[in-house]
Amino acid sequence: MDLTRNQILTADLKSAMGGSVLPIGILILVAMMVLPLPVFLLDTFFVVNIVLSLLILMVALHTHRPLDFSSFPNLILIATVLRLALNVASTRIVLSEGHTGSDAAGQVIKAFGDFVVAGNYAVGIFVFVILVIINLVVITKGAGRVSEVSARFTLDAMPGKQMAIDADLNAGILTPEEATARRQEIGNEADFYGSMDGASKFVKGDAVAGLLILAINILGGLIIGIAQHDMAVGDAAQAYILLSIGDGLVAQIPSLLLSIATAIIVTRVSSTQDMAQHIGGQVNLSRAWIPTALVMFIIGLVPGMPNQLFIAFAGMAAAAAYFSRQSEAQKVIDDELEELADADDEEPEADSVLLSDITDYSAISMQLGYGLIGLVDEEQSGPLVSRVTGIRREVSRGLGFVVPGVRIRDDLSLEPNQYRIRIGQTIVGEDIIYPDRKLALPGDGTHIQLDGIEVKDPSFGIDAIWIRPEQQAEAEAHDYAVVEPDSVISTHLSQLLTKHAADLVGQDDVQTLLDRLSEISPNLVKSIVPKLIPLHVLTLVLRRLLSERIPISDFRRVLEGLSNLVGPNMGPNEMAEALRPSLAPLLIQQVAPLGTVLPLMTLTPELEQLMLRTARQSGDEGLILEGTLAQQLMRSINETSEKLSAEGRPSIMVVAPQIRRLFSDFVRSHVPDIIILSFTELPENRRVEVYATIGGFDALASDDDRADVPKASERQPETV
Template sequence: MAAQTSMALKLKQYSDLIIAALIIGVVLLIIIPLPPSLLDFFLILSMTLGMVIMLITMFTTEPLQFSIFPSLLLVTTLFRLSLNISSTRLILGDGAAGKVIEAFGQFVVGGNYIVGAVVFIIITVIQFVVITNGSGRVAEVGARFTLDAMPGKQMSIDADLNSGLITEDEARAKRERLQKEADFFGAMDGASKFVRGDAIAGIVILLINILGGFVIGVVQMDMLITEALMKFTILTIGDGLVSQIPALLISTAAGILVTRASSDGSFGSDLSKQFLNFPKVLLLAGVILGVIGLIPAMPNLLILSMAGVLLYSSRTLMQERKKKEIADQQAEVAQSQKQQKREPENVFSYFQVDPLEIEIGYNLISLTDESQGGDLLQRLAAVRRQCASEMGILVRPIRIRDNMQLSYNAYVIKIRGVEVANGDLMPGHHLAMDPMGQDLKFNGIPTTEPTFNLPAWWVTGQDREFVELNGFTVVDCSTVLVTHLTEIIRQYAHELLGRQEVKELVDVVKEKQPAVVEELVPDMLSLGEIQKVLQNLLKERVPIRDLVTILEALADGARINKDPDYLTDNVRQSLSRSICQRYTGEQGKLSVVTLHPKLEQNIQEAIQQTQFGAYPVLEPQLVRKLLQKLNTVIEDVTMRGANPVLLCSPRVRLPFRRLIERHLPNLGVLSLNEIPANLEVEAIGTVSID
């Protein structure tokens, strides 16, 4: 027993070499003459292989369980053709081809070689016209549908990965399985041509053997015409049957394999389960046969017997179904009695809302398909890294889903299920923007750049090269969408920062600098209070990447006052260098616009404390006039090439920012305490309403 196990392990270890040697041996069969006894063995082996292959396909539950079938089909076809050549050599050379071929010829012909030839031709036609053509067409359609469905399936896998339903390894395994499925159906489409060629070769070999054998028998072996025709016809038909029966089995196996959908059971279990699932059909068929069996000219006994079998089967199946229904009802009643208190319906899944998601139209699916050159998924991963490095926020995986209700080229960006931005893209085109305002004529489709609402054009081919040479900025569709998404994240970063994200960021700091966190949380401030301060910073686009400095400033300020506005200003003073660096020009100067002292005094006196923080309560006309004047000053300064910020006193800064943030969201508002001592400040404008 141990010796047999050792031998099996050695054979398994060198299986690749053994298989390669066997395939080379199959090719050598074409050249090397075989004795009749060895040919008999190989013919029986061919029939056995055909039978085993067909049975394997009947017990598979999905095509990929037998993914080697296309290559195996080629090898078995080559094996049968090699045996055909060897048997032809024996038939024409010796007038005999072993016991297997002779036995098949005698059994089928039955003393009438014309009947045998007709039977062989019918078998060949069935294989060639019916099974081979049908399975080839099914394989072709399956390959086409599989390839067409790949983008949608890949997008579904990526969406599950982005939403966290599956891991990276599971996503990679699903992608590999999807690729293998496409490769399998594509290979089956080509492999079906082997079976068709095999059937054609069988017919040609049949004609050659009969005609060649007839000539050799009459001319070389001095046989009578009828004797030669009888002998070589029997041998040729036997040879053809021995070859075509395995071919018929394998082509049937190919048809079964490509026509089967994935299921939980084998072909036999599925057939019996589904075929006997309609007892009323059997009842109707039995009644029809019973009526036909009453016709005098019909074989009454046979037809009535078949009708009786159908009626009995229908009655038995109906009784079993009724018993099953009664048993199910009893089990349901018992379950309801056992469960006295009905548990509430699980509706928690409906409360899960994605923090950030993108819905795309049908034409934009190609942007997510790597096989079509789409790189949107990699770009989204880069966006998350960019947000972490620039703003210091943790952006959850961004879900992408297709929405057939959108127009084909549209996309929608949602935050917590609510649309915040949208746009249109044109796959296959590039977006061209003119930063210099040239009056250039070219073949482009006018549009509006979705992020900053700038005039732009969709261009392709030579127009793209032309506008690039003329100084236009040209970007692809993925870049347009990613740029829009990045700007949306910057704008709504404070909404994406929840308590869970704050906890994870604080835990990262705690790993390397535990003293900072242990002093602050939870004794001095809760996660919710820290979250409010961080949200205030992000609302004014202040990066929170230096979380250690932020937490230390919070620990220092919380000893005096825990008001979020006070803590926010205290943190901003600690981050003064990084805040001012965003607004400093190339010459290292900070260009500022100031408020007139009288105006600033009026604003300070109007500040009132509300539940949402300090806010200046001014007359509507005064606010309107103030905003108009401020907007005029900012536009004038911007036209001179400066990037201004508004400078005011610490007490006025945050309330005034809240006053203007709806109308001038991108204007930076700094206090005097946030200006580093070594930074040069240049006052280039003053806002006054007098």
């Protein structure tokens, strides 16, 4: 317990000391501008300034991306204030003690004045001016411009990046924690480039201040030396100008280093390498070094040129080209060895079980017995693949979204002539076909029984016969429709894709539809998703529509309708129900061409009133009907639907809008192909025919009037 307490106290003490270093340092910098400094402290701070500038430059060189050095703007400010404080302190000493000799302002300034400019103040002035031009006009100006452009582009790109994160979050690509981290990173990036835009002004101002301070030191030194210390003009110039140049160079060289670091940071491209590795990896190209060596060698042969020097550098470039070529060859070998190693790692053992053997993430898959492989074998001109592609295109056009690809593979666990269709991992259809036969479907005028294998058609459930190819002419002569085996599978697949369309559309598919629509109506998409309705809720609405075969091909109408429907109390089912009146005509025109009469089934007023009362009582729990009534209702609807199908007409039932959704959920679980509409969904430009009125059951009629109520099959069609 004591050890833990001591550790906690030590950690708190270190944290308090670390947090107080920076405030104390800022106070010292301010004090340096006001209080006189001893010479040895001035030398110490000059060395600290050079060390700090070199450190910042080295960190900038080894940074992988600008945001990794996010404290850079703060360091620029601190380093700039440190140099300005040193300039004030050194100016005070130079002007007050400069008449005593060249070492009056310390050893660092003397060394720069004597060694760098060789004691010649005229040379020092020109060197200093050149350094200022390089720093101010070239490096600082360019870095400042890059900072401004980077800050502007980063701020302009923020809304788009935020929307991309929201889209990835809604699509399930990112977790909430990852999305939060991404948003924080975008905010930090915007803050960083905004700070860099201002920090570049510090660097520029520092360079200008250095030039002005030099002029002040020279002018002030000459005045003080001549007027106060009775020095000759030449002696005063030699003493004060040399000290001023040394002082300016001591400050200007660290300023130049910091300007270079600023330019490196703002021009840095994010990567997984530091700057040296990044540049080296892109410059180390043999195809670049070889022509460079040739050009240098040709220049070295020109008379009058320093031939030996150019030829020597041509040899260096040739050596660099050779080593680059060796490095490239070694990289190719390493890549090949890595691929072989990966292949060896991926090669399964004889008795191993891989995850790919037991998982299949295909949205739609079809398994075939080995007897049906010829239907997809390209060498045998198997037609099934092309038919499946055509079915996908047709269903996609009808539903309004791209149906996923169908994965076809063999399955030895199936019977030889068996096929199986899955939506995800759920088996939705299977049957047996005979590739060496053809399926004959009887028509209305069929009166002869053919010799063959009697089955039920997998798509429509009607009686059919698998006949031999040589019986086709006989079958067609007796009003049979003869279908190829691959057509049987493809028709069955088409029916299942339409039936299970709601299971095929996901958030990625909806996002694709949004992206496509945003090219035409960007403001519509931007104003609705995800501001008014999230992506996952929109997906649920579309799935509800597709579950009842309502196409979503007019996606703009869907979004425009949703913009008027979104409310706090509306769920996906209510939204889909409110959209149906504007979208139902798309379904009707698919099942009944324009100009044909729509055959409608309706409910008797008594039965419809019963449904309305039941719906009000049960709410969202669904219609709850007495068992006998439910059986009679389903039997009557099924009989009428079969009659319509036999006539080649769609099965459409019309009910009151208040019960449409609940009644549809109740009926379509027993009669999946029927279309349930409300009265408000019937197009005004279509003629309709009341084909049958469902009702008059024993469960509704009294003993006195049961015999007087006609059944649905006894009623005559009535055209409206």
